[in-house]
Amino acid sequence: MNDRVDKKRKDREKEISRRDFLKYTGTVVLVVGSGCYVAADKGSPKLIKVKEGGAGLPASEGYILVDIKKCQGCTSCMLACSLVHEGVESHSLSRIQVIQNSFESFPDDVTIEQCRQCVDPACFKVCPEDALKTNAKYGNVRMVDRDKCTGCGECVEACPYTPSRPIVVSDEDYKGDMKSRKCDLCANTPYHWDQAGGGPNGKQACVEVCPVGAIKFTKEIPAQEGDDGYKVNLRDRNWRRLGYPIS
Amino acid sequence: MNGYAGKILNLDLNNRKITTIPTSKYEQWVGGHGMGSAIFFDLVKDKTIDGFDPANVVTLMTSPLSGTLVPAASGRTEVQGIGVQSYPIGWFTRSNFGGRFSTMLKFAGWDGIVIEGKADKPVWIDIRNGDVKIRDCTPLSLWGKDTWECQETIWDYVAGSGEYGDWIKTGANGERTTQRSAVLAIGPAGENLSRMACLIHDASNGSGQGGFGAVWGSKRLKAISVIGTGSIRVNNPKALIEARLWQKKNYAFNFDNLKKRWQSTEFQSPPIPITLYRLGRPLTGQRPQACVGCHSGCRGRYEDGVGNESTCFTSLFYLYAKTLDIQREACDLLNRYGLNAAEMFWGELYLGDLYRSGVLGPGKEIDCPLNFKNYGDLEFAERLVKAIAYRNDGRGNTHQFGDDLAEGFVRAAEKWGRLAGDKGDLKTGRLMFPHWGLPRHKEARSQLDWAYGTILGDRDINEHDFDQLRIDPSTAKRYKFKPYAPAEEVVKIYTDKMEPFQGDMLMLDFSTENMYSEHIAKLVTWHRYYTRFWKQSTQFCDWRWPDFLNLYGPGKVGSTGIAEPKFLNAVTGKNFTFLDGIELGRKIWNLDHAVWTLQGRHRDMVHFADYFYTKRSFTLDGQPEYMPGRKNGRWTYIKTLGRHFDKDRFEEFKTRFYKLQGWDTATGYPNRGTLESLGLGYVADELEKNGRIGKKR
Numbered sequence: 044m045n046d047r048v049d050k051k052r053k054d055r056e057k058e059i060s061r062r063d064f065l066k067y068t069g070t071v072v073l074v075v076g077s078g079c080y081v082a083a084d085k086g087s088p089k090l091i092k093v094k095e096g097g098a099g100l101p102a103s104e105g106y107i108l109v110d111i112k113k114c115q116g117c118t119s120c121m122l123a124c125s126l127v128h129e130g131v132e133s134h135s136l137s138r139i140q141v142i143q144n145s146f147e148s149f150p151d152d153v154t155i156e157q158c159r160q161c162v163d164p165a166c167f168k169v170c171p172e173d174a175l176k177t178n179a180k181y182g183n184v185r186m187v188d189r190d191k192c193t194g195c196g197e198c199v200e201a202c203p204y205t206p207s208r209p210i211v212v213s214d215e216d217y218k219g220d221m222k223s224r225k226c227d228l229c230a231n232t233p234y235h236w237d238q239a240g241g242g243p244n245g246k247q248a249c250v251e252v253c254p255v256g257a258i259k260f261t262k263e264i265p266a267q268e269g270d271d272g273y274k275v276n277l278r279d280r281n282w283r284r285l286g287y288p289i290s
Numbered sequence: 291m292n293g294y295a296g297k298i299l300n301l302d303l304n305n306r307k308i309t310t311i312p313t314s315k316y317e318q319w320v321g322g323h324g325m326g327s328a329i330f331f332d333l334v335k336d337k338t339i340d341g342f343d344p345a346n347v348v349t350l351m352t353s354p355l356s357g358t359l360v361p362a363a364s365g366r367t368e369v370q371g372i373g374v375q376s377y378p379i380g381w382f383t384r385s386n387f388g389g390r391f392s393t394m395l396k397f398a399g400w401d402g403i404v405i406e407g408k409a410d411k412p413v414w415i416d417i418r419n420g421d422v423k424i425r426d427c428t429p430l431s432l433w434g435k436d437t438w439e440c441q442e443t444i445w446d447y448v449a450g451s452g453e454y455g456d457w458i459k460t461g462a463n464g465e466r467t468t469q470r471s472a473v474l475a476i477g478p479a480g481e482n483l484s485r486m487a488c489l490i491h492d493a494s495n496g497s498g499q500g501g502f503g504a505v506w507g508s509k510r511l512k513a514i515s516v517i518g519t520g521s522i523r524v525n526n527p528k529a530l531i532e533a534r535l536w537q538k539k540n541y542a543f544n545f546d547n548l549k550k551r552w553q554s555t556e557f558q559s560p561p562i563p564i565t566l567y568r569l570g571r572p573l574t575g576q577r578p579q580a581c582v583g584c585h586s587g588c589r590g591r592y593e594d595g596v597g598n599e600s601t602c603f604t605s606l607f608y609l610y611a612k613t614l615d616i617q618r619e620a621c622d623l624l625n626r627y628g629l630n631a632a633e634m635f636w637g638e639l640y641l642g643d644l645y646r647s648g649v650l651g652p653g654k655e656i657d658c659p660l661n662f663k664n665y666g667d668l669e670f671a672e673r674l675v676k677a678i679a680y681r682n683d684g685r686g687n688t689h690q691f692g693d694d695l696a697e698g699f700v701r702a703a704e705k706w707g708r709l710a711g712d713k714g715d716l717k718t719g720r721l722m723f724p725h726w727g728l729p730r731h732k733e734a735r736s737q738l739d740w741a742y743g744t745i746l747g748d749r750d751i752n753e754h755d756f757d758q759l760r761i762d763p764s765t766a767k768r769y770k771f772k773p774y775a776p777a778e779e780v781v782k783i784y785t786d787k788m789e790p791f792q793g794d795m796l797m798l799d800f801s802t803e804n805m806y807s808e809h810i811a812k813l814v815t816w817h818r819y820y821t822r823f824w825k826q827s828t829q830f831c832d833w834r835w836p837d838f839l840n841l842y843g844p845g846k847v848g849s850t851g852i853a854e855p856k857f858l859n860a861v862t863g864k865n866f867t868f869l870d871g872i873e874l875g876r877k878i879w880n881l882d883h884a885v886w887t888l889q890g891r892h893r894d895m896v897h898f899a900d901y902f903y904t905k906r907s908f909t910l911d912g913q914p915e916y917m918p919g920r921k922n923g924r925w926t927y928i929k930t931l932g933r934h935f936d937k938d939r940f941e942e943f944k945t946r947f948y949k950l951q952g953w954d955t956a957t958g959y960p961n962r963g964t965l966e967s968l969g970l971g972y973v974a975d976e977l978e979k980n981g982r983i984g985k986k987r
Binding site for chain 2: 206
């Protein structure tokens with residue numbers, strides 16, 4: 044990726060770092076100020092300190108991880124995402140974005156950018172309509188209440204990552220009004236193939252469709268600082284047997 | 291119209307006029323090749339024109355499956371028009387390339403592009419959803435750039451003030467995408483009208499056959515860039531993703547249970563670059579790379595960025611390069627200058643042969659500026675590529691050598707007097723261009739589907755549908771492992787799926803005794819129909835489909851026959867059966883054949899190069915080939931090398947084949963009754979008007 048985008052990313056990550064809430068891999072959230080603990084996973088509680096978590100959001104019970112060195116750039120994840128959510132095939136409507144440059148050298152030729160289900164999501168804080176919510180039914184995944192959303196795009200601007208994870212698009216269900224969308228781990232998917240549906244306790248289209256296993260679902264909260272928690276190594280012995288590097 | 295964007299872009303370069311054709315007008319052809327042939331037939335009134343005539347029409351067609359989750363069917367684009375590569379006539383022909391272009395075109399709201407006329411100066415086409423501009427090349431200095439520089443320059447232009455890696459605004463209405471535009475471009479070879487010039491998209495998606503790069507060059511069309519932010523409506527989204535996951539679970543590779551670990555064109559193959567470098571696969575860090583929606587990438591991108599996405603013939607070129615890295619860099623040269631890899635591969639070997647025999651070289655009978663003492667170095671390959679791309683000596687100086695070769699190796703050999711007499715190079719087989727002046731691919735005297743499909747059509751078919759029948763037993767014998775199954779079992783699995791001839795196992799008896807039989811005529815017939823529709827119209831990828839024998843399938847039975855209509859119907863809501871597709875393929879094949887007939891084809895022209903009737907078949911590496919066949923009445927894997935065609939018996943075969951098609955067996959012309967039964971009465975009218983309608987015999 045180019046220098047300008049890299050700089051934008053680094054600047055935003057520094058900013059987040061200053062806010063000092065993005066460095067944890069545990070599963071219990073401590074909201075400083077409100078003094079409350081939020082249990083996100085009863086199995087192996089660890090403390091998460093959130094300095095300015097506002098409402099003290101419960102952590103999402105699920106996250107998408109990607110391996111950008113394993114991705115084959117087919118964008119099947121993007122097509123699956125738009126298909127199960129919108130019933131159409133589209134790259135621009137996908138909540139996960141694969142960006143590639145055919146002429147670039149491996150591994151800089153491909154990146155995958157997915158919503159991080161942030162422990163303290165910047166998009167939530169700026170929404171003037173309070174349209175971004177955690178959904179307890181779906182393991183506290185971060186979702187958009189489209190009835191409330193006015194499509195103002197504040198969430199897009201506030202997202203500290205590049206490209207911004209929320210997208211604002213014309214919505215046929217609302218007479219073409221602009222509405223925000225973001226990854227919900229396939230919780231709200233009218234075209235989900237599985238009767239049990241998606242969300243943290245269901246199946247995510249991008250994970251299931253990826254032909255090479257470059258996308259993984261986890262219930263563990265990834266390290267919030269930097270990319271390492273979300274961009275991981277999913278290559279194993281089987282991958283090496285095909286002649287690809289695994290380190 | 292589920293699966294469709296709804297309209298086709300019509301570019302009139304003569305008048306710089308942009309119009310649209312409703313896709314519904316051609317929906318009966320479903321997509322891709324069928325639509326392209328029908329549009330070509332309607333728009334080109336005089337089918338006898340040369341490919342360089344401005345009246346030639348080039349179509350770029352997608353399919354309803356383009357840009358969808360259908361595995362190995364989403365990323366192809368079909369290119370058609372009158373070609374300039376084949377000999378003695380540039381047939382109405384086709385080519386096809388992968389990558390992202392068809393997806394982007396659909397997302398931009400277009401099912402295809404029709405290119406008519408010739409621009410008054412070099413232009414490129416800038417498509418951003420519905421906003422289409424014919425732009426001069428001059429402001430971006432595109433004319434003269436190689437295909438990669440051209441694409442990168444256009445990417446920067448389209449991004450405007452945006453930066454890749456972020457969302458890019460692509461139009462006035464705030465549409466956004468993170469994707470680079472999909473650009474299809476010609477290089478210097480196309481600009482200079484080399485008959486072996488390609489269209490190149492991204493690093494190495496090449497539309498090679500037909501010389502469409504030169505056709506674009508003659509139209510002064512440098513590139514088409516398309517960026518789409520829209521979407522494609524799918525009839526049954528749930529059924530589509532279910533079908534995708536069904537295919538993945540039951541027929542695609544399974545990392546925890548890999549049935550094989552080497553490259554192949556099978557559906558079940560894991561993602562491994564199908565490179566054919568003489569010194570093996572590069573060991574540098576790499577990833578597989580796939581077309582949009584494909585489950586199993588067949589290309590690679592590398593840590594040193596060399597040879598990105600090159601496969602197959604591209605990676606065969608410059609076989610005797612001194613190092614692997616030089617051969618990989620030679621791949622990039624072909625892609626950047628935009629030259630057909632198959633013709634360059636066989637042509638380069640031919641030049642070396644002529645040099646070694648003292649015929650070719652500086653000041654020799656064929657005056658060649660190349661220094662063969664540098665053979666194997668990158669400099670040699672670069673100079674050869676440039677000589678052909680620029681029609682000169684490869685260093686910018688006027689020279690007849692490059693000018694001759696830019697006409698293609700057969701035309702060059704003819705000019706050099708190498709085809710005349712009993713020792714002509716197409717009689718001895720020294721020039722291995724066995725059909726229509728086009729280079730050898732598979733050993734077609736061995737693999738009969740390839741030979742007949744090519745000579746009865748318009749180009750090297752490049753259809754790998756039956757390759758498994760040769761590759762698996764041949765490699766099994768060579769490396770002493772068990773083939774997938776005994777020959778009889780394999781043949782049964784295949785022929786059970788070959789509607790409407792299902793059950794005729796003799797279709798896959800490749801023995802010499804069966805070479806000219808009615809059964810082989812049925813094989814070729816089925817192949818023509820299957821590929822015309824399911825591969826070239828709905829555009830299931832040639833390298834992953836059909837899925838006949840699959841080690842993951844129940845009883846090793848693959849998904850072909852079930853899968854193709856399942857996917858098509860999920861996307862479109864049509865109620866197509868597999869056989870419906872075969873029948874539509876028959877109609878498309880008849881339409882194509884009618885065009886060739888109007889161009890001047892007669893059965894007497896339908897012959898291989900002379901050496902195919904006198905010289906025995908062989909492989910470059912000297913290894914034997916095995917295919918299914920009967921020996922003493924029993925099925926086994928038989929040796930199929932060491933034989934040649936018999937000219938008289940090939941005539942008998944043609945009669946059988948024409949009869950099966952319902953064509954005039956004396957001329958090969960289509961009969962009115964046959965065409966009318968296919969709803970092609972208007973085609974029969976045009977043939978009759980031109981004195982080329984068949985007679986019932």
